[in-house]
Amino acid sequence: MAISFYKYQGTGNDFVMIDNRKMTFPGENEALVKHLCDRRVGVGADGLILLQDHPDYDFEMVYYNADGRVGSMCGNGARCTVRFARQLGVIEDVACFLAADGEHQASVERDLIQLKMNDVQGVERIGNDYYLNTGSPHYIRFVEDVQTIDVFEEGRAIRYNDRFAAEGTNVNFVQKLSDNEIFVRTYERGVEDETLSCGTGVTAAALVAGLEGMQSPVKVKVLGGELEVAFKQTDADTFKYIYLIGPAKPVFNGSVAV
Numbered sequence: 001m002a003i004s005f006y007k008y009q010g011t012g013n014d015f016v017m018i019d020n021r022k023m024t025f026p027g028e029n030e031a032l033v034k035h036l037c038d039r040r041v042g043v044g045a046d047g048l049i050l051l052q053d054h055p056d057y058d059f060e061m062v063y064y065n066a067d068g069r070v071g072s073m074c075g076n077g078a079r080c081t082v083r084f085a086r087q088l089g090v091i092e093d094v095a096c097f098l099a100a101d102g103e104h105q106a107s108v109e110r111d112l113i114q115l116k117m118n119d120v121q122g123v124e125r126i127g128n129d130y131y132l133n134t135g136s137p138h139y140i141r142f143v144e145d146v147q148t149i150d151v152f153e154e155g156r157a158i159r160y161n162d163r164f165a166a167e168g169t170n171v172n173f174v175q176k177l178s179d180n181e182i183f184v185r186t187y188e189r190g191v192e193d194e195t196l197s198c199g200t201g202v203t204a205a206a207l208v209a210g211l212e213g214m215q216s217p218v219k220v221k222v223l224g225g226e227l228e229v230a231f232k233q234t235d236a237d238t239f240k241y242i243y244l245i246g247p248a249k250p251v252f253n254g255s256v257a258v
Helices: 030-037 075-088 151-159 199-211
Strands: 002-010 013-019 047-054 057-065 094-099 102-109 112-117 124-126 129-133 137-142 170-178 181-188 193-195 218-222 225-235 238-247 249-257
Touching: 002 075, 013 075, 030 047, 047 075, 057 075, 075 094, 075 102, 075 112, 075 199, 075 238, 075 249, 112 199, 129 199, 137 151, 137 199, 151 170, 151 181, 151 193, 170 199, 181 199, 199 218, 199 225, 199 238
Parallel strands: 013 047, 057 094, 137 170, 181 218
Antiparallel strands: 002 013, 002 249, 047 057, 094 102, 102 112, 112 238, 124 129, 129 137, 170 181, 181 193, 218 225, 225 238
């Protein structure tokens, strides 16, 4: 069987994109998804995304982690899916679509995709660190110099500690660069390694930066580029009107025999 695919990336977070409107892709086949995401024997990506029809929305986004399992919300992946939907002619400049954590709206503005994230309520303090859910669970730790952090080892230690080992969590190390800019590096569960960018992680880090006094919008530097997060804080730990803003670009397309 030959599978047609497209490769997209958002600030270095890359995805195998598949037009599954005819429902021909065997999404229950974890081994196949893992194979396609493998950078040595497959296409290579941090995750795989199916774009599917939905009776109540412009489309549905189904996201799989690189380990082959169905994942939770992926911010960079969602922006890439919006760009992909526009390329396919499914949408024009605005979209309302369904993802793992519910409904999302987005708009296309030249090179940037503005993605509306779901409201966030409840931020837990764990010592000097934070834990919250922005569609995916995220642990936030502020550091003096994020470039010197061993993200793989330190992130893995938190992701597999007694509290998080069963469900897993993404782990973000955050450095404040200025009054309105942060630098974020992320260990992603499901990928089980550092990625060049994590959209829900960037969002979580920006919201926590808001708790520590930064004003919206917060500029975010990642290894794969730059993003921006806008939000409104309505009380001590509740955020609404959250937007993840950044690029989403096609890389190449082709077909692979499996």
